[in-house]
Each structure stands twice: as C-alpha cells, then as structure tokens.
Amino acid sequence: MVEPNIINPKDIKIINPEQKEGLLEELNLPPKAIQFIRANERALQIALVVFVVCFLGWTYWGHYTETKRxxxxxxxxxxxxxxxxxxxxxxLSAVLDDFSGSSAAYWAMLEKGHALLKSGEYETALKDYREVASELSGKSPLQPYLLYGIALCLENLDRVDEAYAQYQKLSGYTGYELSGQLAMARMLELQGKAQEALDLYRKVQDNEKLPPQKKSIVTEKMNTIMGDASGAN
Structure with a gap:
C-alpha cells in the first residue's frame, strides 16, 4: 500500500535567493553593523589578510629569534x-662572528677581555672592554662585569684616578656596592688619601652584608692605615 503524500505542493514556497538570510543575520548582529560590514566588505577582507600575514610573520620571527638565542x-x-x-x-671568536649583537656575543667579548687581562695584556684588554661598552646598553646585566674589567685594566696601568671612577660606578649597582667601595678605598690608599680611605673602610665595615672573612681584611686595612698615621706623628 502506498503511503499518502503528506506534503501539499501548495504549501511549498519558492525561496528567493536575494531574500535568503545570510550568516550575518544568523549571528543576530545589529542591522547597522550588518550594513557597515557589507558596505566595507572589501576593506575588511584586506585588513583581515594583513592581520593574518603580520601574525604569521611575528610568530615566525619569534621562533627564529628564540632559536638563534x-x-x-x-x-x-x-x-x-x-x-x-x-x-x-x-x-669565543666564532660566537662573535656567528651571533654578532647578541648577549652571548657580548659575553664572549668580555671573556676574551678577561683572558687578556689575566695574561697581562692590559692595553689590549682595555680596548676590547671599551668596544663592548660602546655597544652595550646601560641597563644590561653585563655592565658590572664590564666596569670591573675596565677598572682592573686601568688600575694595572697605574691610571688610578680613572680606575677609581669605574669602581665608583660599579658601587652603584645592586649587589656590587661593597666590592665597589672596597676597591675605591684601595684606590684612595694608592692616591695617598689615607683619611678618606679609612672613612670608606669604616663605612664598609659597618655594613651588615659584609662577609666575616672580608670584615677581618677590612679591619686589618684600617689598623694598617691608623698605624702608619700614628707612626708618622
């Protein structure tokens, strides 16, 4: 037995493609928003393409720089x-050549400078340190190491005034205050400024962060200065 057709042909409506609701209507967007999107469809498509290209480029560059680092x-x-x-x-030279401008390259330059310093090539080491200083940002974590290297070169070259200035800069960095001040006091001794050196040693000795082993060294330094002063009198 053939089942009756429950669809009445008279009830079938022909859908006009021009009247069919689009995706924008299905998303329940406000009419003004729909009008704006349709009026600027081409510009919005271009903007979307630009965004995708920029996003992919940024992602690739981030991956590239991270891999290189x-x-x-x-x-x-x-x-x-x-x-x-x-x-x-x-x-170290290969690191400089292959990764120029990176933090690793700057560190490699510092290491080469330290090697020259240890071998007594103070002028050459100082030149290398100065080269790093000309390129390195003032906020770089490598700055304290750089300042210390420059100061040691200057001290060994008997350029005490210049060395003092570098140690003074070093003392301005967190974690290097005591090292910088102790070196400054040593430079003051070399300059014959015994009282200023003594005052600075006292300041360092009163610092609670001074390790016990260094405290005894500072005390010995102070006693030597005071002994020399009393002997002179």
Whole structure:
C-alpha cells in the first residue's frame, strides 16, 4: 500500500535567493553593523589578510629569534668549557662572528677581555672592554662585569684616578656596592688619601652584608692605615 503524500505542493514556497538570510543575520548582529560590514566588505577582507600575514610573520620571527638565542647560548657555553686557551679563544671568536649583537656575543667579548687581562695584556684588554661598552646598553646585566674589567685594566696601568671612577660606578649597582667601595678605598690608599680611605673602610665595615672573612681584611686595612698615621706623628 502506498503511503499518502503528506506534503501539499501548495504549501511549498519558492525561496528567493536575494531574500535568503545570510550568516550575518544568523549571528543576530545589529542591522547597522550588518550594513557597515557589507558596505566595507572589501576593506575588511584586506585588513583581515594583513592581520593574518603580520601574525604569521611575528610568530615566525619569534621562533627564529628564540632559536638563534638558544644556539648562541649553547655555542658560548661550549666555548667556555674549552680547557685549551687557544681553542677557547677561537671558539669565543666564532660566537662573535656567528651571533654578532647578541648577549652571548657580548659575553664572549668580555671573556676574551678577561683572558687578556689575566695574561697581562692590559692595553689590549682595555680596548676590547671599551668596544663592548660602546655597544652595550646601560641597563644590561653585563655592565658590572664590564666596569670591573675596565677598572682592573686601568688600575694595572697605574691610571688610578680613572680606575677609581669605574669602581665608583660599579658601587652603584645592586649587589656590587661593597666590592665597589672596597676597591675605591684601595684606590684612595694608592692616591695617598689615607683619611678618606679609612672613612670608606669604616663605612664598609659597618655594613651588615659584609662577609666575616672580608670584615677581618677590612679591619686589618684600617689598623694598617691608623698605624702608619700614628707612626708618622
């Protein structure tokens, strides 16, 4: 038995494509918003494409820079593990060449400067340190190490006044106050400014952060200065 057709052809309505609701209407957007989107459809499409391109470019660049940073850090770590001075120097130079401008490259330059300093090549080391200083940001965490290296070079070159100025800058960095002040006091001694050196040693000795082993050294320094002063009288 054939089932009766429950659909009445008279009830079928022909849908006019022009009257069919679009996605914007289905999203229940306000009429004004729909009108704006349709009026600016082309411009909005272009803006969307630009956004996607920028987003993908930013993502790729972030991945690229992160990968390069990791490679630079790995190369620096391997270079510093080299026991042979010549091989180590070559590896540090490779870091400079391959990752110029990176934090790893600046650290490599500092390490090369330290090696020159240890070997007594103070002028060359100072030149390298100055080169780093010309490129390094004042807020870089490498600044204290750089200042200390420059100061040591100047001190060994008997440029005491200049060394004092560098140690003074060093004392302005958090965590390096005591090291900077102790070095400043030492420079004052070399300049023959015994009383100023003594006053600074006293200031350092009163600092609660001064380690016990250094406190005894400071006390000995103070006793030496006071002994020399009493002997002179």
């Amino acid at each position: 990791e490679n630079a850090s790995s190369a620096l770590a391997l270079a510093m593990l080299e026991a042979d001075p010549a091989v180590r120097d070559g590896a």
